[in-house]
Amino acid sequence: MTAATLPAPARAVGATGTEVGPRRDPRRRWSPTSTLILLVGAAYCLLPVAWVLVASSKSAAELFSTFTFAPSTHLFDNIKTLSAYRGGLYWRWMANTALYAGVGGLASVVVSATAGYGLAKYQFAGRKAIFNVLLAGVLVPGVVLAIPQYLLLAHVGLTNTYWAVLLPSIISPYGIYLARIYAAASVPDDVIEAARTDGASELRIFRSVAVPMMSPGLVTVFLFQFVAIWNNFMLPYIMLGNDRLYPITVGLSGLLNQGASQPAMYTSVVTGALLSIIPLVALFLSLQRYWQVDLAAGAVKE
């Protein structure tokens, strides 16, 4: 990797097309320019992550006094302090976030899969109209929704509860759009017809025939929605007043606010930020192959 950044004077950057003899395969020749550009981009993207790794090992005094990337030995003390904060409130935020993103993501997949399958595999009155209206939802900015959603949920007494964050997160026009594409592409009509001839009910055909065929695409729908809910800030920020219901984003933002008056809190904020990105980063690295998104065709390629 270090070698890649070194200049390679013998090699020309552009393809010359005059390859002869054993060097005929141009793929072997590599370009230092493009490699360097990518590595600079990678370094830029890793900089804050590298910093938070180092900074969370520093004590409150060291955070603002020692060199940025000079590590220290206080990581476990910092985790202990953070865990002790108001009886483990931080871990409750983590659990809440997992609940919002996990349950919300799963419910969203169920709703998107049924709706997408219904739109893709049946001819019925109003199909086009329903699809167009649902699709228009992709472009609705969250801003017009958040405040009236709050007021409407307040009418039924659901604000400041888990439901206030969970329920609005379930509907995902983009998820329905994707699920429709997967259903159309991966479930053949004759398979459905064959199952019908065998006397299977429509719901059973969906559950036992369509869902297994659509499942790789449904994983992607889940991941999208999971990340969207995990990263969401405005909805819980507006809906929740009780800090025991906060997800990690709202919780850490509040903790940072307190740091303004008690700088000792900053160490906890930094440690909390580090711990909070570990689960999502792990999820990304383990499920990388599902992240190939073609927005223009709307499909996710395997």
Next chain:
Amino acid sequence: MTKLTIEVMAPEASSAQVGPRRHVASHRVAPYGFLTPAIVLFIAFLALPIGYSIYLSLHAVKVSGLGLGKGARHEVWAGLANYARSLSDPEFLASVGRVGLYGLLVVPMMLGLALLFALMLDSRRTRARAFSRIAIFLPYAVPAVISSLLWGFLYLPAVSPFYYLFHRAAWDVPNLLSSQLVIFAVANIAVWGGTGFNMIVIYTALKAIPTELYEAAKLDGCSEVAIAWRIKVPIVVPSIIMTFVFSMIATLQVFAEPVTLRPLTNTISTTWTPLMKVYRDAFTRNDIYSAAATSVVIAVATFILSFGFLRLVQSRAFSQEKS
């Protein structure tokens, strides 16, 4: 077409259900069953709130007497008064100007980098591709609040490695969180967080291009840069357009980054972006009516910008086809 289907459907549904007919009827009804959860949720959490927002934006509270006790405050029709107030509010106009500048900084920078990185990833002659792809995509896994928090600390002169180096070199560098520069500080966070996702979108489109399309050009002695610019980029233009539209919508709604940075600097006001103003009006000032009007204005502007852009791009694409 709609009417036809209903007419066909009605007699079947009412006829005696025997044998194969029962199946026909059940798969006429089934799609509505499958769509019911989505439609109910769509109405409850999208259609109804939008309608309610519009309703609120056209009303105001009238206080009678001293405004004490029940019934002293009631909703009255306000016409477009809330809109007039919102559109002429200097704080709102300032926040719109700020977000406009912010968008001009973020969107071209982010998509330019995303396209550049995607092309590099697509080139077989690039080394360390798997590592770079993961590293550049990683920020997508970091919530905007957390990334603002990390960058926020890195902007503080006491923490930043850059200020450390500048200080060593005895350079006097202005604070990035000062009122003139804070917009760049926020823009950098958005670019950092969004480049990787857009890169993956463009890269996926690039991978779908059949290699034969540029192998021939390569044999003809075309350089990699020329192949990228003349063959690859024109093919992935639809993906770039979609990333542009989605980035624009996200830019107009910037909220989490400035709200998170606020405790670290005193240069971000409570009405720094249009959305922050909506939040302040609704929850600090309890004026949900003008907050609703402002949010409808933002939504309409978003629609006009995204559809207008798509129309513009489409008509240009068609005129190119004709010529």
